[in-house]
Amino acid sequence: MSLIDIRELHVAFGEHEDRTVAVDRLSLSVEEGEVYGLVGESGCGKSTVLRALAGLNSNWQGRMVVAGETLGPKRSKAQHRLMQMVFQDPYGSLHPRHTVNTLLSEPIEIQGLGTADRRIVQALDQVGLDASFRFRYPHQLSGGQRQRVAIARALILEPRVLLLDEPTSALDVSIQAEVLNLLSELKRSRTLTYIFVSHDLAVITHMCSRIGVMRLGKLVEETSVDVLLGEGPRHPYTRHLYQASAGYDRRLAQTTAELDFESEPQP
């Protein structure tokens, strides 16, 4: 049985004329220990899927089963403990007035786990930060360090699933490499399952074993990375993304320049 099973997830916002469908009857499943990549452009709904799964958004329909339990709009503490999230913006995901220590001790307090001190030091160690970082404020840390703290915070509750929402998109290339390596290593040393969301196909193919390509709320293709790199993408949209990820190509750009612009998703 899959660790995560999503059936016919449907998320829509707004009323009447303003009603937009962010996720359109999406179904996917993730096995334990897998790194599943959700790739697509902005507005495709990939972050919405993650947020609905995490329980940040209660306005969804469909069925989501994680570790055998069906999830409802409200989550219990135990359910929260199972899945943690790492956000995109390292500047916005840490409370500016809290020290690293407070940030890491809070989940322990909320969930009522003990031995806070030991857990905090261990969590920092796992992400490659030494104890000197413990009493710093976020503004005293660099972007890469903040993202490590964010990962430490996600891991301190010992979740089984890590939901990663564009965790390296806001980082410099050299720092991205460090963080991606860290994520790969963490996965090797513990039983973790990742759902990795990104718009960058190169990052996704590097990190993931299986990917789902989303467009305008729908899953247009699901494939393993081996197949994608071997036989190539099947769906025309995936093919388009794949080619665009290789960089600028004048001929490719000319053909897509003729595509309908008006159908671009509005901000």
Added chain:
Amino acid sequence: MSPPPQGPSSDSAALPPVVSPPGLKAWLTIAVPQSATQASLQRAYFGWIRFLRNRLAVIGLAVIVLLLLVAAFAPWIATHDPLAQNLVERLEPPSATHWFGTDQIGRDLFSRIVYGSRITIYIVLLVTIIVAPIGLVIGTIAGYFGGRIDVALMRITDIFLAFPGLVLALAFVAALGPGLENAVIAISLTNWPGFARLARAETLIVRSSDYIAASRLQGASSARIIVKHVVPMCLPSVIVRMTLSMAGVILTAAGLGFLGLGAQPPSPEWGAMLSSGRRFMLDHWWMPTFPGLAILLISLAFNLFGDGLRDVLDPRNE
């Protein structure tokens, strides 16, 4: 709307060099804080250093401190009994014995102003202590929960906001009767809506942050999030508004006193002194002037201090 994307962040931030001056300063400026207390004290210390750069704000603070000292040591500073009448020495101009002159029943003006500072502080502190927490609580709850709670709380706020401050204060005092305590209640009732709106505005911005989302994902209750996450982000604006509104409170109290609705005679409240001195302005200029100057000075001091505080508390360096 969120600020423009900054582009990728750099990891090449160097640690500040380790300074080794002796003692307390070393402890406060050490690059790597060893405990939570040290970290917060360090933060306060750096804030203090930044504050000191603003000369006007420091002057404001100095005047406020002076006010507090004068109020605390009034019995020793005052030259005469503020309530002692001496009809022989009435309406005397400033002299060696009476530094600010005397009023129409011979009371020493200087001593009255010194003791009046106690009343001013009493009013300002009381109003602020009542108003800020109420505004903060209502504002953050309305902002965080949104929906019907927000609408209900904001409509109540609107009702209070709809009345001009002094008019509402007058109405309450008229209903409750004149007196210092009632004046304080009346002023409080007109001041809290501003704080509620401010807190609500800040909460709305903070509510959609990722760090709030992260807390929710850990299973934090709404109460915990509001108290530990939202309120700390609202505090800087609220504190600044508190200091800036103190000036307004003093003026409103003076206004009520002027109208005879605040502190009652023979209490040496500055506004009341201003009012009774009005009649004597042309021939005995010292009577309204000194209380007026005192009010002006303190209001200005609070404004300058508040401005400096805002510059320090504004998270610009983050």
Added chain:
Amino acid sequence: MSSAGDSTGQRAEIAAPILAVQDLSVRFDTPHGLVEAVRGVSFDIGREKVGIVGESGSGKSMTGRAVLRLTPKAAQVSAQRLDLHGQDLRRLSPREMRAIRGRRISMVLQDPKYSLNPVMRVGAQIAEAYLVHHKATQREARERALEMLEAVKIRNPRRVYELFPHEVSGGMGQRVMIAMMLIPEPELLIADEPTSALDVTVRMQVLAILDDLVSSRGLGLMFISHDLNLVATFCDRVLIMYAGRIVESCRASDLKHARHGYTRGLLESLPRIDERKERLQVLERDAAWRDGPTILHQSSGGSRP
């Protein structure tokens, strides 16, 4: 010197460079001491697309702004040479500089949400850009604006003319920005992360338009970006910046043969679709890079130490 061939295979000939920069420096006096954002940068731009690549803090954006003299007031800009078609930009008065900006050098910024006036219709903004530098009637400006909207391949120029910035999508907004910046027919276009806020597919479209316009009008393009891969495939020449200096300069097609430690480090640390790696190479910063020599590739031309 001649520049590298652009992607259509034509050789862009330049007798003299459009922009000649020598020893450009930008310094700030901060409470923590002197901060040197740009330290002695030199390069030329002819009728070609030159990419300036660097991470945050490398000074790439500040370089672009220094050319236009749009640096913050606290900045001290100095250069041994800063010529636009031979004209010395350093000694121009603010008024003269205003005549240069927009008219002879234009700048396209990252996010049209923030660079377009939110309360003016986009068409009017483009027309305004024209009127600022040319004497014309409102009607003529409007006609020119509509022409530009067509030139950036907007299907329905008349409809889009009347839209407000919040009503257009990211890609369209960026095309409006390009139209606005090209309507006065500048000689040099500076683009600071022009496609970073756009989706991958839209990015291609916008770049294609930029590509066409730059070649057909014979403009010089300074393309500032953090995306090494994009710059390598789009531009003719690449300048790599680190800690305020140019550490390597080469033809875009030669980038895989880059020799500087930093460039190689960046290339190795990028995940690539076509090359699967177990682990990404982590960039080891060498202190020597801060002040070490600039690596110039033989056929790159144009970059003077």
